[in-house]
Amino acid sequence: MIKTEQSMKDRNLPQLQPHPSSQPWPLQTHRAVEHVSEEIRMGLLLKILVPFVGLVLAFCFYSKEDFKPEMLKGKRVIVTGASTGIGEQMAYHLARMGAHVLITARTEAKLQKVVTWCLELGAASAHYMYGSMEDMALAEDVVKEAKQLWGGLDMLILNHIGYTYFNYFDGDVEHLRKLLEINFLSYVAMTVSALPVLKESGGSILVVSSTAGKVGIPFVAPYSATKFALDGFFSSLRQELIIENINVSITLCILGHIATETAEKTVSHVMQKPGAPKEECALEIIKSGALRKRELYYPYAAVRIPLLIRDWAPEFLDSFTRNRLNVENVKRS
Numbered sequence: 134m135i136k137t138e139q140s141m142k143d144r145n146l147p148q149l150q151p152h153p154s155s156q157p158w159p160l161q162t163h164r165a166v167e168h169v170s171e172e173i174r175m176g177l178l179l180k181i182l183v184p185f186v187g188l189v190l191a192f193c194f195y196s197k198e199d200f201k202p203e204m205l206k207g208k209r210v211i212v213t214g215a216s217t218g219i220g221e222q223m224a225y226h227l228a229r230m231g232a233h234v235l236i237t238a239r240t241e242a243k244l245q246k247v248v249t250w251c252l253e254l255g256a257a258s259a260h261y262m263y264g265s266m267e268d269m270a271l272a273e274d275v276v277k278e279a280k281q282l283w284g285g286l287d288m289l290i291l292n293h294i295g296y297t298y299f300n301y302f303d304g305d306v307e308h309l310r311k312l313l314e315i316n317f318l319s320y321v322a323m324t325v326s327a328l329p330v331l332k333e334s335g336g337s338i339l340v341v342s343s344t345a346g347k348v349g350i351p352f353v354a355p356y357s358a359t360k361f362a363l364d365g366f367f368s369s370l371r372q373e374l375i376i377e378n379i380n381v382s383i384t385l386c387i388l389g390h391i392a393t394e395t396a397e398k399t400v401s402h403v404m405q406k407p408g409a410p411k412e413e414c415a416l417e418i419i420k421s422g423a424l425r426k427r428e429l430y431y432p433y434a435a436v437r438i439p440l441l442i443r444d445w446a447p448e449f450l451d452s453f454t455r456n457r458l459n460v461e462n463v464k465r466s
């Protein structure tokens with residue numbers, strides 16, 4: 134194209150100027166129109182959505198069954214990824230409620246400290262097994278240990294995750310494969326191993342997931358894939374348990390940004406406010422499992438409202454999500 138313009142000049146011919154109406158709109162005008170129609174759509178959406186959300190919140194508030202800590206007294210509970218973060222706090226809450234806890238992670242020293250503190254807090258018993266959930270045999274051995282210790286199992290809390298970077302997807306398929314093993318396949322392996330004893334006890338499976346397992350959030354593609362996989366697998370399995378009248382509940386816990394050490398280290402430079410408290414998050418997960426809820430959203434508004442918007446205005450939600458992050462602080466590694 135430049136070459137063409139150059140040849141016209143060489144031949145000293147008058148430069149023909151295209152008619153203004155034939156020129157494409159300048160980018161700015163086009164974007165302004167797009168923005169206005171988006172504004173109108175948003176205005177309509179909010180006039181409908183806000184009352185609807187109010188009704189949803191009212192329903193949830195008034196339909197809330199009462200949770201009692203005694204529900205967990207003497208219950209036999211496995212918590213994975215409990216050496217730190219939300220899992221550690223869940224172990225402490227369960228201990229205070231008088232449950233039997235078996236906790237897992239890779240770092241034995243941290244697990245020993247958590248078990249000691251669980252006994253201090255009143256756990257009926259507290260044990261740990263350490264190792265990486267890349268090893269499916271470990272996933273099965275943990276459930277076998279629970280059967281040997283307690284003769285059964287009442288609650289399986291699947292919580293651990295492998296290392297997660299927060300950056301543009303770098304094309305590393307091997308990292309994704311490994312994360313699928315740790316964050317997804319090991320959850321399936323533990324479930325397969327635990328289902329027979331959970332059927333005997335009429336127990337519960339709690340699957341800890343994320344906003345990033347329900348909507349597209351930038352910079353977490355591999356992690357997000359593993360969380361979406363959890364939704365697909367466990368939502369399908371829940372249907373099969375209902376069809377077969379098997380009294381095992383599955384609660385999918387959809388979490389927003391939680392102030393754990395790892396999360397704050399990973400994303401504090403892009404988040405505009407700190408995460409929600411891990412202690413309260415941990416308690417809400419336990420409550421939702423004890424009440425056999427289908428899904429937990431925590432923090433409620435921060436997670437539930439984007440999910441409502443997701444199906445009505447996906448492009449708006451994408452734009453809203455990007456605007457909530459200081460994306461300029463994410464530099465390709």
Ligand SMILES: NC(=O)C1=CN([C@@H]2O[C@H](COP(=O)(O)OP(=O)(O)OC[C@H]3O[C@@H](n4cnc5c(N)ncnc54)[C@H](OP(=O)(O)O)[C@@H]3O)[C@@H](O)[C@H]2O)C=CC1
Pocket residue numbers: 213214215216217218219220237238239240241243264265266267291292293294295296315341342343344388389390391392393394395396408
């Ligand atoms: N924090 C947040 O903002 C959010 C968290 N979530 C979810 O909550 C759950 C807990 O998150 P959070 O507490 O922040 O995570 P943390 O990073 O604080 O804890 C992760 C736990 O998993 C263990 N772990 C790590 N790698 C492995 C492995 N290969 N095999 C077995 N265990 C492993 C860690 O112990 P060790 O290193 O000793 O193995 C640790 O106990 C996760 O499922 C996460 O997806 C969801 C949304 C937001």
Ligand SMILES: C[C@H](CCC(=O)NCC(=O)O)[C@H]1CC[C@H]2[C@@H]3C(=O)C[C@@H]4C[C@H](O)CC[C@]4(C)[C@H]3CC[C@]12C
Pocket residue numbers: 297298299342343344345350353356388389390395396397399400432435436457
């Ligand atoms: C950035 C996401 C939150 C989007 C938002 O603004 N939601 C409103 C709100 O939550 O207040 C974060 C939601 C989920 C987080 C990620 C996650 O699921 C856990 C990982 C934990 C790991 O230890 C660190 C990074 C995480 C990928 C974490 C990053 C931030 C979120 C995507």
